[in-house]
Amino acid sequence: MPPYRLQVLLEMRERAKEEAEQAFSDAVKALEKEKAELKRLEEDLEKRKAERKQKVMAYLQQVMAKGATGVNSLTMMNRYEDRLKDEEAQVALEIERQKEAIKVAEKLVEQRRREMAEAAKELKAIEKHKETWQKQIRAERQAKEELNQEEIGNTLFLMRQRK
DSSP states (O other): OOOOTTHHHHHHHHHHHHHHHHHHHHHHHHHHHHHHHHHHHHHHHHHHHHHHHHHHHHHHHHHHHHTOOOHHHHHHHHHHHHHHHHHHHHHHHHHHHHHHHHHHHHHHHHHHHHHHHHHHHHHHHHHHHHHHHHHHHHHHHHHHHHHHHHHHHHHHHHHHHHO
């Protein structure tokens, strides 16, 4: 069988499909990483809120135990609680940024999925062309063989007729 004239193109399409699959896989892994980071941040925020309540209660009990219920002690406690709330707000902002990062990663996954499907479609088209070409070559060979067989048969028939 003669070499397939579009073999280089077929190999290029195969590589493109493999690269698209790898890019899709990488995008999915990146998305999972972003989701894991979001989960970690949300858990951190919940932990901080619970700790803030515990720390404020502990500080309040400490102040009460000393017997100093002055304005200065309560002001310090309020400042301490505000600082903890600010830290929580910072984590909440990070969570929002992380949600945006997840949206970007999801869009990238979808884009990579489309690219992978397109690469697979292009490869399938060239494979179909190769299959059709191979059938055509086989049919041409078959026809040549049948013609040769017919010629041999006719020659033998004519030789028998002449005898």
